[in-house]
Amino acid sequence: MNGPFQFRIDGVEVAATPGQTIMEAADAAGIYIPRLCDVEGLRHQGGCRVCTVKVGGKAAGRSVSACTQPAEPGLEVENDTEARNRVRRDLVEMLFHEGNHLCPICEKSGNCELQAMACRLDMTAATRFPYLEPCRDLDASHPDIALDTNRCISCGRCIRASQDVDAKGVFGYVGRGIHRRVAVNGADLAHTDAALADHAMSVCPVGCIIRKGEGFATPIGARHFDHGLIGHEIEGRAGEDLARKDGRK
Amino acid sequence: MSETRLIEISPVTRVEGHGKVTIHLDANNQVDEARLHIVEFRGFERFIRGRLLWEVPVIVQRLCGICPVSHHLAAAKAMDQIVGVDVLPPTAEKMRRLMHYGQVMQSHVLHFFHLSAPDLLFGFGAPAERRNIFEVIRENPELGLRAVLMRKFGQEIIEATAGKKIHGTGAIPGGINRNLDIATRDRLLGQVDQMLDWAQDALAIARNYVQDHSAMVADFGTFPSTHMALVREGDGALDLYHGRMRALNCAGAPIFDMLDYCDYHKVLVEDVRSWSYMKFPFIKELGPENGWYRVGPLARMNTASFIDTPLANAAHGALRAFSGGMNHSTLANHWARMIEVVHCVEKIRELLHDPDLQGTDLVAKGERRFEGIGVIEAPRGNLIHHYKVDEHDQVTFCNLIVSTTHNNEGMNRAVKDVAVKHLSGQPKITEGMLNHVEVAIRAYDPCLSCATHALGQMPLQVEIYDADARLIDRAGQCL
Numbered sequence: 001m002n003g004p005f006q007f008r009i010d011g012v013e014v015a016a017t018p019g020q021t022i023m024e025a026a027d028a029a030g031i032y033i034p035r036l037c038d039v040e041g042l043r044h045q046g047g048c049r050v051c052t053v054k055v056g057g058k059a060a061g062r063s064v065s066a067c068t069q070p071a072e073p074g075l076e077v078e079n080d081t082e083a084r085n086r087v088r089r090d091l092v093e094m095l096f097h098e099g100n101h102l103c104p105i106c107e108k109s110g111n112c113e114l115q116a117m118a119c120r121l122d123m124t125a126a127t128r129f130p131y132l133e134p135c136r137d138l139d140a141s142h143p144d145i146a147l148d149t150n151r152c153i154s155c156g157r158c159i160r161a162s163q164d165v166d167a168k169g170v171f172g173y174v175g176r177g178i179h180r181r182v183a184v185n186g187a188d189l190a191h192t193d194a195a196l197a198d199h200a201m202s203v204c205p206v207g208c209i210i211r212k213g214e215g216f217a218t219p220i221g222a223r224h225f226d227h228g229l230i231g232h233e234i235e236g237r238a239g240e241d242l243a244r245k246d247g248r249k
Numbered sequence: 250m251s252e253t254r255l256i257e258i259s260p261v262t263r264v265e266g267h268g269k270v271t272i273h274l275d276a277n278n279q280v281d282e283a284r285l286h287i288v289e290f291r292g293f294e295r296f297i298r299g300r301l302l303w304e305v306p307v308i309v310q311r312l313c314g315i316c317p318v319s320h321h322l323a324a325a326k327a328m329d330q331i332v333g334v335d336v337l338p339p340t341a342e343k344m345r346r347l348m349h350y351g352q353v354m355q356s357h358v359l360h361f362f363h364l365s366a367p368d369l370l371f372g373f374g375a376p377a378e379r380r381n382i383f384e385v386i387r388e389n390p391e392l393g394l395r396a397v398l399m400r401k402f403g404q405e406i407i408e409a410t411a412g413k414k415i416h417g418t419g420a421i422p423g424g425i426n427r428n429l430d431i432a433t434r435d436r437l438l439g440q441v442d443q444m445l446d447w448a449q450d451a452l453a454i455a456r457n458y459v460q461d462h463s464a465m466v467a468d469f470g471t472f473p474s475t476h477m478a479l480v481r482e483g484d485g486a487l488d489l490y491h492g493r494m495r496a497l498n499c500a501g502a503p504i505f506d507m508l509d510y511c512d513y514h515k516v517l518v519e520d521v522r523s524w525s526y527m528k529f530p531f532i533k534e535l536g537p538e539n540g541w542y543r544v545g546p547l548a549r550m551n552t553a554s555f556i557d558t559p560l561a562n563a564a565h566g567a568l569r570a571f572s573g574g575m576n577h578s579t580l581a582n583h584w585a586r587m588i589e590v591v592h593c594v595e596k597i598r599e600l601l602h603d604p605d606l607q608g609t610d611l612v613a614k615g616e617r618r619f620e621g622i623g624v625i626e627a628p629r630g631n632l633i634h635h636y637k638v639d640e641h642d643q644v645t646f647c648n649l650i651v652s653t654t655h656n657n658e659g660m661n662r663a664v665k666d667v668a669v670k671h672l673s674g675q676p677k678i679t680e681g682m683l684n685h686v687e688v689a690i691r692a693y694d695p696c697l698s699c700a701t702h703a704l705g706q707m708p709l710q711v712e713i714y715d716a717d718a719r720l721i722d723r724a725g726q727c728l
């Protein structure tokens with residue numbers, strides 16, 4: 001089967017072509033599926049699980065990551081439901097609880113995808129999980145870039161960007177299981193071949209990879225998520241207006 | 250039964266933050282010693298170490314929910330030096346000034362109407378249930394409404410310059426991140442004349458209070474001291490945002506003048522005492538006994554040669570004439586504060602008419618330095634931020650001297666003065682008497698831990714201990 005086909009997300013007919021993931025097809029149709037590790041221009045990793053959807057009907061449903069799961073003809077996908085979003089909110093809360101996120105003093109605030117995701121998913125109170133308050137480093141050794149690993153969510157975007165786009169390998173994973181962390185391939189960032197112009201330096205969804213000297217230069221009101229919920233651009237493709245989005249709940 | 254009793258007033262109500270007053274009585278019920286205990290910022294000075302320099306002006310705002318803008322701007326001024334900028338683009342400097350005048354105005358209005366007006370209108374000995382802003386509004390609905398609207402105006406100025414009413418981001422090292430759009434400017438201009446009228450009315454209330462109660466004011470926490478503030482370079486005019494340091498002794502003679510504030514550590518030393526977390530700064534050449542000084546609105550009125558806005562300048566002249574030169578009355582701070590509100594509104598009006606606020610040159614760049622000092626006149630007085638930053642842009646050193654620290658000795662003297670006069674020899678300590686002590690502290694508008702904001706809702710705890718630290722009596726009520 002090579003031709004375009006149809007499947008359904010939350011009951012809405014969506015067109016897809018063979019090889020497209022559920023998320024790619026959803027994006028094209030103007031349906032937003034929340035995500036953190038996936039980003040346009042980088043290969044899919046399927047790591048954060050924020051994009052998890054249920055497929056195959058509710059009773060027998062399997063949970064899959066929409067960013068890696070290919071779309072199939074006739075597939076029934078459950079995406080924007082209370083149950084799905086509750087799981088996503090739990091995942092996002094856990095990301096807050098396992099790092100050190102002080103949004104009010106973070107220069108990524110207003111441009112941060114994690115913060116924006118918390119807003120979209122109505123994470124209105126502090127996380128229910130006890131804060132781990134890990135002791136992590138701020139690596140400011142590089143003249144143009146700093147890394148505040150307190151805010152890293154291990155999404156791996158920087159690793160993929162550095163390897164696949166910059167052909168460098170500045171970043172990599174170290175450790176296993178819950179101890180797995182993103183680290184630089186050298187004693188510190190200054191001892192890598194990282195450069196400000198690298199694609200890796202512009203993909204971090206949070207305030208971990210910092211472009212030095214740019215913090216707070218964008219006034220409140222002009223920051224990316226001052227203008228709408230995360231995902232609103234994708235939803236805008238379907239002509240769905242924000243007012244409706246906001247009034248959804 | 251031991252020889253001395255210890256009375257604690259904790260926490261001090263209707264000041265910003267938390268504090269505790271202990272009054273030590275001897276066997277004859279005479280006040281032996283009175284002290285104000287305050288928690289301070291050591292933890293913060295450590296926390297900021299290792300952070301990146303451009304984060305500092307945002308982080309330091311978290312020191313205080315009442316005057317975050319002052320910390321924001323003092324830190325930004327220090328960081329200007331670190332990024333090698335001595336002269337900001339006019340738009341940046343004027344936006345920051347606008348922010349600062351809005352902040353000083355709203356802080357003073359809050360203090361005057363919400364925290365002090367109950368004492369001034371109803372008397373220091375009035376029952377606790379009367380001494381709060383709700384009673385003020387009940388008795389003077391018009392006054393209460395003005396207080397709310399004036400404060401709102403100040404907050405709108407802050408929002409227009411910093412993006413939010415509280416904890417915004419306007420100032421960045423070397424400049425500012427926004428200019429003022431025309432629509433916002435016109436909205437603010439539409440209110441400014443009304444604000445100026447109301448500011449003058451408030452000034453009249455404060456002035457009349459001091460003039461009509463001159464005998465009481467002269468006898469209440471009045472003691473000669475040195476006064477210190479920034480004044481404008483060259484002509485010595487009042488300047489809340491930038492200037493040089495001037496300290497005048499109790500007779501008005503200069504101890505130092507036109508001092509570059511980057512040399513503050515050459516003239517000021519910080520003393521530490523075992524019973525308080527807060528340091529006691531003093532002027533080096535006068536020593537710890539005589540070198541203490543006061544800062545704040547009254548200190549600024551005492552040190553400024555004149556004020557460069559006409560209505561405030563006339564009021565400044567009237568205060569000076571009334572005082573016959575230097576004024577040392579703790580309660581005259583209320584008058585001084587309202588002169589500054591008038592000055593701020595005059596300055597805001599002047600700035601709103603200035604087309605530089607719509608300029609687009611917002612940030613200057615320079616050659617990187619490793620040490621920066623920012624000093625500003627915050628609502629409560631002189632505020633010093635001092636940082637060292639390494640070649641990786643990380644803070645390695647931070648020293649803050651906040652207004653309340655400058656005033657530490659002055660507040661302690663005021664507490665003692667009032668305690669001796671109003672508590673000594675009394676067989677029974679009444680709540681009204683204890684409130685006198687609090688009135689003396691509140692006149693300095695202290696931001697005790699620069700933390701929570703009490704607004705008359707905090708419990709008043711009075712505890713009496715004997716010399717063996719045994720609790721022998723306790724009284725408490727919710728104000």
Ligand code: SF4
Pocket residue numbers: 100101102103104106107108109110112113114115151206207208
């Ligand atoms: S990285 Fe995002 S979530 Fe974390 S502190 Fe910064 S703004 Fe908040």
Ligand code: SF4
Pocket residue numbers: 151152153154155156157158159182203204205206208209
């Ligand atoms: S540094 Fe940023 S991009 Fe890299 S893994 Fe951490 S959060 Fe993701």
Ligand code: FES
Pocket residue numbers: 034035036037038045046047048049050051052065066067068
């Ligand atoms: S976006 Fe699919 S797993 Fe992260």
